[in-house]
Amino acid sequence: MRRAHATPARFFAALACALAGCGPNAADGEGAGGGAGTADAASAGPRVVLGTGRQAFEALGSDGTVPLIKGIQGGFHVWTSFLAYGFTTDVLRMELTTRWDELEESVLVMSGNVGVRPATDAAGAPARVSLGWPASIFNPACANGRRLGIDLTVRDTAAGLSASDSRLWIVDVAEEDRSSDCAQ
DSSP states (O other), rough: OOHHHOOOOHHHHHHHHHHOOTTTTTSSSTTTSSSSSSSHHHHOEEEEEEEEEESOEOOOOOOOOEEEETTTSOOOOEEEEEEEEEEOEEEEEEEEEETTTTTTGGGGEEEEEOOEEEOOTTTTTTEEEEEEEEEESSSSOOOTTOEEEEEEEEEEETTEEEEEEEEEEEOOOGGGGSOTTTTO
């Protein structure tokens, strides 16, 4: 995980988070913060929690099952969403990478500026949320039951803040979208 340099904006964002009672693992006990304990938010800095969902954030830890979606243009993707803590901007720079079972030749990188809006996580902590990014995956024809690695980094370049999270999800392909050419 990349560490952001200390800035006044980072300090005040962390202070606001500490006063609101959010710890580094408020969303689901996973992510960049590590284990399930709570830590001082001022020392934790910004963080992000990767999840799924198109219209609402859905927490999904590693080894959770995510459906493979057939897009209207013929491609396949999984829905990703995220909660970002310690950021105050309405636009974050996102870099999202997908890969199969740690196979370097399957890496796809998607990046862009995404809008985020104020939200409250399941524990009541304030966050910024981005919903419904269609994360493309390489060669999905025989994806059912495979482990898909997803890495997410978000940045507020103006404030010098960044945070990262990673997950390994099991892909569930609808019966009608499964390839008959797969050796299982």
